[in-house]
Amino acid sequence: xxxxxxxxxxxxxxxxxxxxSFFKNPALVLPSLLFPMLFFAAFAGGLSDLNRIxxxxxxxxxxxxxxxxxxxxxxxxxGIFIGFAVARDFENGFARRLMIATPRRSAIMCGYGLAALVxxxxxxxxxxxxALVAGINVLGSPGQIVLLYVLALTSNILGxxxxxxxxxxxxxxxxxxxxxxxFFILLFLAPVYVPIELLSGWIRHVADVNPVTFLLEGGRAxxxxxxxxxxxxxxxxxxxxxxxxxxxxxxLRAAEKR
Amino acid sequence: MGAIEVRGLVRxxxxxxxxxxxxxxxxxxGEIYGFLxxxxxxxxxxxxxxxxxxxxxxxxxxxAGFDIVKQGPQVRASIGAALQEAALDRFLTxxxxxKLQGSLHGMKGADLxxxxxxxxxxxxxxxxxxxxxxxxxxxxKRRLDLxxxxxxxPRVLFLDEPTTGLDPQSRSALWDEVARLxxxxxxxxxxxxxxLEEADALANRVGIIDxxxxxVEGTPDELKAEVGRSSVEIEPxxxxxxxxxxxxxxxxxEPMVTRGTRASIRLNEGVGDVAxxxxxxxxxxxxxxxxxxxxxxxxxxxxxKTGRSLEGSGDxxxxxxxxx
Ligand SMILES: Nc1ncnc2c1ncn2[C@@H]1O[C@H](COP(=O)(O)OP(=O)(O)O)[C@@H](O)[C@H]1O
Ligand SMILES: [Mg+2]
Numbered sequence: 001x002x003x004x005x006x007x008x009x010x011x012x013x014x015x016x017x018x019x020x021s022f023f024k025n026p027a028l029v030l031p032s033l034l035f036p037m038l039f040f041a042a043f044a045g046g047l048s049d050l051n052r053i054x055x056x057x058x059x060x061x062x063x064x065x066x067x068x069x070x071x072x073x074x075x076x077x078x079g080i081f082i083g084f085a086v087a088r089d090f091e092n093g094f095a096r097r098l099m100i101a102t103p104r105r106s107a108i109m110c111g112y113g114l115a116a117l118v119x120x121x122x123x124x125x126x127x128x129x130x131a132l133v134a135g136i137n138v139l140g141s142p143g144q145i146v147l148l149y150v151l152a153l154t155s156n157i158l159g160x161x162x163x164x165x166x167x168x169x170x171x172x173x174x175x176x177x178x179x180x181x182x183f184f185i186l187l188f189l190a191p192v193y194v195p196i197e198l199l200s201g202w203i204r205h206v207a208d209v210n211p212v213t214f215l216l217e218g219g220r221a222x223x224x225x226x227x228x229x230x231x232x233x234x235x236x237x238x239x240x241x242x243x244x245x246x247x248x249x250x251x252l253r254a255a256e257k258r
Numbered sequence: 259m260g261a262i263e264v265r266g267l268v269r270x271x272x273x274x275x276x277x278x279x280x281x282x283x284x285x286x287x288g289e290i291y292g293f294l295x296x297x298x299x300x301x302x303x304x305x306x307x308x309x310x311x312x313x314x315x316x317x318x319x320x321x322a323g324f325d326i327v328k329q330g331p332q333v334r335a336s337i338g339a340a341l342q343e344a345a346l347d348r349f350l351t352x353x354x355x356x357k358l359q360g361s362l363h364g365m366k367g368a369d370l371x372x373x374x375x376x377x378x379x380x381x382x383x384x385x386x387x388x389x390x391x392x393x394x395x396x397x398x399k400r401r402l403d404l405x406x407x408x409x410x411x412p413r414v415l416f417l418d419e420p421t422t423g424l425d426p427q428s429r430s431a432l433w434d435e436v437a438r439l440x441x442x443x444x445x446x447x448x449x450x451x452x453x454l455e456e457a458d459a460l461a462n463r464v465g466i467i468d469x470x471x472x473x474v475e476g477t478p479d480e481l482k483a484e485v486g487r488s489s490v491e492i493e494p495x496x497x498x499x500x501x502x503x504x505x506x507x508x509x510x511x512e513p514m515v516t517r518g519t520r521a522s523i524r525l526n527e528g529v530g531d532v533a534x535x536x537x538x539x540x541x542x543x544x545x546x547x548x549x550x551x552x553x554x555x556x557x558x559x560x561x562x563k564t565g566r567s568l569e570g571s572g573d574x575x576x577x578x579x580x581x582x
Contacts, residue, residue, distance in 0.1 A: 009361045009364045009365075009366055010364065013357065013358050013360070013361020014358070014361070014362070016357070016358070016361070017350065017357075017358040020350070020354065021347060021350065024349060025349065093343050093345045094345045095345075096311060096341060097346075097358075097359070097406075098362065100311055100334060100337075100339050100341075101334065101363060103330075103332070103334045104331055107362075256330075
């Protein structure tokens with residue numbers, strides 16, 4: 001077997017193990033499905049009167065507007081939660097099995113990442129079905145919708161890389177807040193409830209430069225079939241991917257040196 | 259070149275002792291090397307370095323011909339390891355562990371299935387293979403760990419205290435398996451243990467480690483020969499004749515400290531003298547109540563080299579154990 005095929009087999013094996021551990025454990029699966037639903041129901045349902053406020057001009061409507069937020073949020077957090085699993089594996093020693101048996105250890109990083117992607121894809125499918133029932137309006141072309149989901153899944157990878165970098169470095173569950181908090185802050189300093197034009201003051205200034213803003217606004221534009229900061233959104237995931245990829249890989253190297 | 263070559267290996271922990279302090283050792287291809295030492299001696303730290311889990315502070319080592327620092331991937335492809343704490347996921351079944359382990363080594367499909375089934379059979383886990391590891395006993399976990407370590411047919415096998423905490427049956431089953439691996443498959447085995455009998459029964463060569471340094475190395479017989487000869491301890495039927503007994507024994511070797519009702523000597527000629535001793539006592543009319551022949555043990559070796567007894571010695575109780 002060539003080195004690359006071997007590497008791929010290892011990635012797949014790690015992802016399969018991680019996914020089967022996860023999906024067999026209702027205590028993990030249910031929250032991963034219910035939390036996004038909770039957000040969606042609370043925002044889209046509770047705030048749907050925002051539809052009528054002056055200046056809210058998102059054609060597909062408020063439910064759809066919120067759906068895109070929940071899509072990115074659940075995708076990113078699906079990535080971040082993989083850091084919990086890795087930290088647990090380091091704490092109870094299981095990670096040693098992976099470290100000792102995997103010739104090319106980057107397969108460990110990618111295997112966990114792949115598991116996070118699979119898990120987020122399941123969440124996204126679930127949320128989307130519920131959203132379709134709740135009546136979201138898909139106005140973008142099929143090509144734009146594909147781009148939207150690719151963008152959402154790519155932002156999952158950003159979340160994974162960030163959390164993996166932390167898990168590899170600290171190897172303990174006690175640092176899980178460090179995995180979540182920065183993303184929480186970024187997400188909620190973006191235009192979550194209303195379009196960016198309706199934000200004002202310091203939060204507007206922050207939102208203007210917040211990378212997550214471009215993801216949300218770009219995603220919403222793709223959903224509505226209109227123009228928006230789509231190219232910027234792709235730049236965000238590209239640059240973010242490179243930076244966080246280095247963060248994660250150097251974390252893995254640090255883990256090898258402990 | 260040996261299967262394992264270690265030169266001047268050192269590992270210092272930031273807030274700790276020099277866990278491994280400049281060790282040298284060579285393990286030949288196909289050999290079983292017993293790394294014997296009390297708790298905290300530095301055995302696991304050595305294994306972690308040789309299996310590329312921990313970088314050395316200084317020194318070099320090759321395993322299967324590959325440098326442990328510069329050629330990590332090649333080392334990992336050549337070795338199997340069962341660490342002191344078996345790294346298992348209690349939510350996965352035995353068979354799922356096999357699948358994962360196989361994929362880490364780039365194995366898949368029918369080859370992996372066949373090999374996995376063979377090994378599960380060999381370690382007696384066929385019936386438990388589809389149960390979650392969380393419900394396995396300690397012995398079953400060890401056996402699964404061994405099967406996993408052997409899956410990709412490694413040339414060098416590391417076993418860190420493989421029988422600690424096992425019941426006697428499981429222990430001897432594991433000894434048989436390790437001996438078979440070395441004898442039939444030519445696998446090189448680096449085995450750490452706190453048990454003298456284990457090193458004695460299993461290892462072709464033994465290195466005794468204490469406080470991070472190797473205090474003595476050799477075959478079990480060489481080591482024992484070095485500390486001394488067999489001894490015999492005799493208890494007369496009539497305690498009043500102890501002095502006569504001691505006199506009668508004197509020609510056969512050096513008298514040793516006699517406790518209470520027994521006399522002991524270290525035999526000059528070895529076990530061959532026993533018949534002559536019995537005849538001599540018979541001639542003197544000394545009735546023997548009990549006669550015990552004692553071969554030197556690795557504990558005697560440890561005692562001689564460190565001034566402590568290995569049994570019960572370790573981090574927590576550095577005191578000499580009373581030789582009761
Ligand atoms: N991660 C670590 N950090 C600090 N000290 C350690 C660490 N691991 C082991 N030690 C210390 O190094 C010494 C050797 O430990 P170890 O190799 O586990 O011994 P053994 O396996 O022979 O029982 C002990 O004093 C132990 O406390
Ligand atoms: Mg140990």
